[in-house]
Amino acid sequence: MNERILRVLEFNKITKQLAQAAATAVGKDRALRLAPQKNLQIVQTLQAETDEAVQLLRLNLDVPFGGIVDIRSSIKRSTIGGTLTPQECLDIANTIYGGRQTKGFIEKLEVTIPILKDLTKNISSLNDLEQQIKKCIDDQGKVLDQASSKLQSIRSSIRTNEARIREKLNNTIKTKSKQLSDAIITIRNDRFVLPVKHELRGSIGGIVHDQSSSGQTLFMEPKAVVELNNELQAAFVKEQQEIDLILRTLTRYIAEENAPLYENVMALGQIDFIFARAKLAHQMKAAMPKINNEGFIKMKQARHPLIPADEVVANDVEIGSSYQAIVITGPNTGGKTVTLKMVGLCTLMAQSGLQIPALDGCELSVFDHVFADIGDEQSIEQNLSTFSSHMTNIVSIMDQINEKTLVLFDELGAGTDPQEGAALAMSLLDEAIAKGACIIATTHYPELKAYGYNREKVINASVEFDVETLQPTYRLLIGVPGRSNAFEISTRLGLNQSIIERAKSYIGVDSKNVENMIASLERSKRQAEADYDEAHQLLLKSEELKADLESNWEQFDQEREALYKEAENKAEKALKKAREEAEAIVQDIRDKQSNITMKEHEWIEAKKKLEDAKPQLASEKGDLKTLPPKPQTDLQVGDSVKVTTVNQLGTVLEKISSDEYYVQIGMIKLKVNRENLQRVKTSSINERSPVTMVQNSGHSTRSELDLRGQRYEEAINQLEKYLDDVLLAGLTNVTIIHGKGTGALRKGVLKFVENHPHITDYRTGSMNEGGSGVTVVEIK
Structure with missing residues (x-):
């Protein structure tokens, strides 16, 4: 890039800030020599390097660079026959140690940073050389006795x-x-x-x-x-x-290792340089831009890097896609020149591997040249006027621009007759656009306001001015040309109204129409921005509500399935135990009453009937068995139905019309369309649960359960089955005997009854009931 352009856009101030962020002399040297690159792949690699370091800083992982010195001159003197001083030898030893520390720190990080880890491969440990030096020289640079x-x-x-x-x-x-x-x-x-x-x-x-x-x-x-x-x-x-x-x-030893020493210094300097770029990005609250090669610039809420954060105004800038030229109009000190410099400086920073002060999602292009005609280049020695000075610079620019060029014109055509200056400005813009360059130009000429409307690839813009406060807001308004606001400002400052009205009468109709059009555009843009903000907030709230609803529904669905599964598991356990008890009883009868004449096939038939008595679970049949569709008039009050919209069973309470019914689901009464109801069989499906509870009619349920002598798991399983039997038998008060012993079985029983949904109260037995070896339970 042209040195003059770097100076005009104040790129040197950025490099000075970068050098201050570096920790080593080598890193500072590289920072001060930083220059924009023109190759897309190189720029993308530089941005990737910076982003890796930024990731580490976000995690509060700052690489240690202590003890590292720029030893390149010492290395060179060692190779040409010079003798190093004790301090130079000590600096080399400290640099070797610092390099080893840096390498170890980066290699141990469990973060994806391939570029930084690849750089550490160039750092040699050189332990032997370091020990040789430390054996001879102490930390103060004095040669030791030993x-x-x-x-x-x-x-x-x-x-x-x-x-x-x-x-x-x-x-x-x-x-x-x-x-x-x-x-x-x-x-x-x-x-x-x-x-x-x-x-x-x-x-x-x-x-x-x-x-x-x-x-x-x-x-x-x-x-x-x-x-x-x-x-x-x-x-x-x-x-x-x-x-x-x-x-x-020692110097001879150092000379023998000059190559790895030099590589160490360069690798450490490069790593420090990368972290300096990351630290600068952190200071500026910058973001990594996406880099393209098509001349497209899109910056969101971009800020000038050299203006303090509490003073700068962020702006959106986009160029190179729908249009390739922006013409900015507006009052003096309104921020036009700052916008020019901000775009140019951010472009140079991005091409140098630096992140830019803007929001995430920005995109910048790689340009072969960035040209700027900003400021007053008048030279008395060269006998050049302001206009001549500008034109000398512009002539040089026009000879070099092409489709890979960004051109920044400040007050284009100024310093001469307004009509000629405006005509010249339009002609220059036409020529630059024809050559494919991206252009941002500022001007005071009203003719250029209409220019943006008459060219497809040009758009007007302005810097906003608050007439109420008579102060610029520094906000950039794309698509709206600036107004002079002379009459409004004069009115606010107290100029006689008659003078202002007379002045208005001197303005041509066309000028009035243009001013009215601009005012209308400003109002429309402000309204559009307000509507956009409101719509964006509504969108965010609706997305949040949608996410909450989806999350709650998913949780409800999971809880419902879990309850179904738990109920089926309990029923299956009860059935399995009942079957085992029944088979044991049958076997006992066969063993003890062998005098009963009963043929084997009769026993098998009886066992089959026992198997057939098992109710069919939802998990075994896939889902509730529904009857074939019947006409809508077949549902009667009292019919068992399945409500398909909630996958629940209920009972028909009332027919409202041919298409609607009142259905009782548990304690809830719902109005349901006929198309969402399916009549189900009631022979094997209880109305309130997908699992049928079958009362064991083979023996009566006792009012006490003795668990003494049993293992913990066996006792709890028996207690669970016993309480199911108690519920079926309709008992309200039972006694559980668990004994005193070690207390483990008692604690398990108490924990179980405490969490049982049908137990309303429980207590330790009285002295005549068995004391702490007994728990008395009340069941609802």
Whole structure:
């Protein structure tokens, strides 16, 4: 992109914000060098990178970049024979460690981020090199004693010499304190010295290395420590030689790993750069735009990225589909230029992989060029007027535009005669449209308001102005040209009405008609927007209500099926137990009364009759058996019917007409159409339940049940069957004997009767009834 365009649209301010969001020097460098891309696939990849980082930030997962330094210059010096300083070596070790931490963090994330995870593959661990450096250099960048045995020995001798020197100087301080300005040991020129009074220097003797600013104190090295200081200096030289040898060795190791080190730095810089883009998107409350290659722009509630969030006004902008040019009119300081810059800057940001400050669902195109003629380019040095300056820029633009170009014209044709300027502006727009470019232009010329109506690919727009407050609202109105509002503003400011009326009389009929048309369009647009908002709210409420109804109906259906299933399971258990008891009784009779002469086929026939007595369950027959359709007049009061609309059984109470009946379903009385009723058999289907309860007439039901000695599951199953028998027998008060024991059976019985729907009350037995070993139950 043209550098001038980037400057005019203030893209450099975006890159500075991006650099501030970067955590490493490499990331900051990449941010400052950011430039828009022209290849669709590259732009889409950049947007995908940013979106992966945005996902992690939304989950509060920020990648650690601590310790990472731009070591590229150090790597290069190591490869050309230079020797790195201890701090440079330490920076390399810290960068290796930071890279390993970053790689481990990203690889462990259970989030779909293929691009970021692929980038970490380029980060080498380099553990051995890091350990070599950390073994020789501490966290403050100082070479450690254990870097080599020779260095350790040299430093040991240095400490010994220093101790001997201090000892001798301390003795001097004690014996000749009067000759000293201060009783301290200090260092001058890397040698230990004492502060001696100038007039008494002869009593100390030695070498003078320095004096105070007043000249009253001399810093002298006594003769007694001269030789020791010489030995110490020689040791310092040896120490430095050994340190240089250690650093040269470390530099050689670093040079051997220069390629993976360089790849580490670049990968870490790229990851930091991606996260900087995500952090900027988070700050701007931005969204990822969909990228196309067809010159189509659609932005929802887009905001200028450089205007504070509490001041900026969001607008919808769409171009490139139904029309390829927008002509914006309206008052000065109304926001026309801001709209131009917002579209241009958001386009540049999107082509650079940055998300844009707008709502989700935005779409932007990749352009080969973005041209802008914005602002006053007048140059006194070049002797150019405002108009000439603009035209020089426009001539350059017109020579380069094509169908892959976005052109932004601010005050097109301004700075010259209005009629000629308007004509020139229309001609320029025609030419740009013919070349296939997308154009957004602002103007004051009234002629261009009609231009938008006379061109198929052009639409008018305006920035709204509130006549009541005399302030612009900065809202962009697509499809409505702007009005001057001069008369309204003058009236509000108190200009005499007669002057205003006279001024109106000077306006031609055509101008009046245009102004009236614009006013009508504004009213229509406002009304349409209000109607749309109201309809949208109604749609949201209806969708919410529909979802609630569907959810409630599904829940009701599930609960009904569950109740049916539970009832059938209970009935089947009861039938199974009854059959087993009946077979046991029959077998007992055969065993004990063998003298009864009864043939085998008679026993089989009796058993078959017992099987036939089993009622047919809904789960076995698929659904309630219905009779063949009969004429509508066949239903009589008292007939059992199935109501197909609710899949429930009921009884006919009253015939209202030939097509309607009152039907009793449980406790509910319904009016039902004849077409929704099916008469059913009553021989095997109870009117109130799809499961028939058959009373066991083979023996009488006792008023007490003894569960002692039984296992828990067996006892509860027997209790359940016993209560069913009690209900059939019509008993209202029974006793359940469970004993005291460990208390487990008692707790189980109490829990069961507490949840039984037909038990109204229960209590522990009295002393004469059995105490806590008995539970007395009342049944409704």
